Amino acid sequence: MNQRxxxxxxxxxxxxxxxxxVTTVDLTTSVLGVDLEAPxxxxxxxGDRVTAGQLAVLPAAVALSGTDKHASSLTIxxxxxxxxxxxxxxxxxxxxxxxxxxxxxxxxxxxxAPYGAGGWYPRTREDVAELRAxxxxxxxxxxxxxxxxxxxxxxxxxxxxxVSGDLxxxxxxxxxxxxxxxxxxxxxxxxxxAAGGPLRDGVDVLRYLAVGAELVVVDGDRDxxxxxxxxxxxxxxxxxxxxxxxxxxLLFAPLFDET
Numbered sequence: 001m002n003q004r005x006x007x008x009x010x011x012x013x014x015x016x017x018x019x020x021x022v023t024t025v026d027l028t029t030s031v032l033g034v035d036l037e038a039p040x041x042x043x044x045x046x047g048d049r050v051t052a053g054q055l056a057v058l059p060a061a062v063a064l065s066g067t068d069k070h071a072s073s074l075t076i077x078x079x080x081x082x083x084x085x086x087x088x089x090x091x092x093x094x095x096x097x098x099x100x101x102x103x104x105x106x107x108x109x110x111x112x113a114p115y116g117a118g119g120w121y122p123r124t125r126e127d128v129a130e131l132r133a134x135x136x137x138x139x140x141x142x143x144x145x146x147x148x149x150x151x152x153x154x155x156x157x158x159x160x161x162x163v164s165g166d167l168x169x170x171x172x173x174x175x176x177x178x179x180x181x182x183x184x185x186x187x188x189x190x191x192x193x194a195a196g197g198p199l200r201d202g203v204d205v206l207r208y209l210a211v212g213a214e215l216v217v218v219d220g221d222r223d224x225x226x227x228x229x230x231x232x233x234x235x236x237x238x239x240x241x242x243x244x245x246x247x248x249x250l251l252f253a254p255l256f257d258e259t
Contacts, residue, residue, distance in 0.1 A: 005165055005198050008175035012207045013252040020239040025232040029243055031192055031215055032138050032159055034074075034100060038228050039209060039243060041076070041194070043219040054224065055100065057142075057217060060090060063097055076140055078103035081121035084130070091134045101159065102135040104128075107143030107166035115170050128156035142196060142217075143167045145179060147186035154190040161187070162217050164196035177207060184212030202230025206238070209246045 027038040036055055043057045055074050063077040077099045079090055087104070094102050104123070111118040123131075132139040138159035144150050145167040153161050163183055164176045173179075176197025184193050194215040195208035205216045205227060218227065235241075238250045 002165070002169070002175075002198055005175040005177070006200070008177050009197075009199070009204050009207055012177060012211065014203075014206070014210075014234070014238050014250055015252050016237050017239040022236055022239050022241045025235045025240065026242040027228060027231065027235075029214070032101070036215075038224075038231070039213075039215045040205065040224060040227060040231075041215055041217045042224060043217060057103065060094060060102075063099060064090065064093060073098055073100050075099045076101045076103050078105050078140070078142060080105055080108050081119065081123075083121060084123075084127055087127075087131060088134045091131055095134070095136050099137065101138035101140050102131070103140040103142050103162075104131065105142040106145075106149075107164060109143075110167050110169050125152050125156045128153060128158055132157040132159075140194075144183070145173055147179075147182045150183045150187045150191075150193070154187045158191055160192040160194055160215075162194045162196040163213070166196075177211060180208065180211045180213055188212065202227045202232070203234045205231045206234040206246065206250075209243065210248060210250045 029036050029039045034055055041055050041057055055076065057076045057078055060077040060079045063075060077094045079087060091102050108118050109120065109122065112120040140160040140162060141153045141158050142162040143166055144153065144161040144163050145165055150161050161183070163179050165173050165179065167173065176195055180193070180195060187193065192214050193212060194217055195213035196217045197208070199205060199216065199218065208216045235246070240246050
């Protein structure tokens with residue numbers, strides 16, 4: 001787990017409240033036409049347990065293998081950076097599997113030479129538009145690490161960007177929680193914005209939501225039931241009855257004397 005990103009999360013402090021009438025919390029939301037029980041999407045690998053009705057991220061190789069019975073209308077099948085010919089072919093094949101969305105992960109570009117053996121396959125606005133057309137279903141871009149890339153994604157017709165600092169891990173890029181406000185300001189309303197940074201618990205989920213993320217993509221072995229219980233607790237403690245109540249006003253922002 002990236003300790004710098006975790007330290008950044010701790011910089012976003014909540015203002016607890018006890019004088020309100022919130023006793024139960026509604027976590028339901030709808031993103032890109034999919035009704036969700038909570039604003040959480042799970043990253044899965046082959047053989048992981050799946051909760052019925054849970055939108056989940058799955059490596060495209062697993063979805064294409066035909067061995068995962070859960071590669072379905074609740075699957076976001078994610079491809080690594082590849083040449084365009086390979087990407088288009090695999091996107092078209094994934095579309096025939098009836099997946100909820102196709103994703104392209106930019107984060108592995110950070111492991112190209114001289115820091116790794118990965119290939120260097122950046123994509124252009126035209127490439128993203130071609131992939132969206134080939135998919136015929138929502139296109140998610142993972143590993144977006146700047147407002148500039150988010151704007152390119154929106155202009156090209158992508159449906160969701162998943163923000164993380166992984167792409168800039170070698171160049172001291174900002175943490176995901178610090179990137180989110182600028183990205184939401186740049187493209188909010190044009191496409192969906194999700195957080196893909198590290199987290200420890202449901203309180204961290206609420207931190208991402210408070211700075212503008214619509215969803216949080218969870219990568220780890222935390223039980224989703226526990227995460228939801230922790231998220232509900234944090235929302236009750238900050239006086240939020242539903243996700244519409246979540247915003248910047250939950251966060252401690254001291255006023256500084258400018259004199």
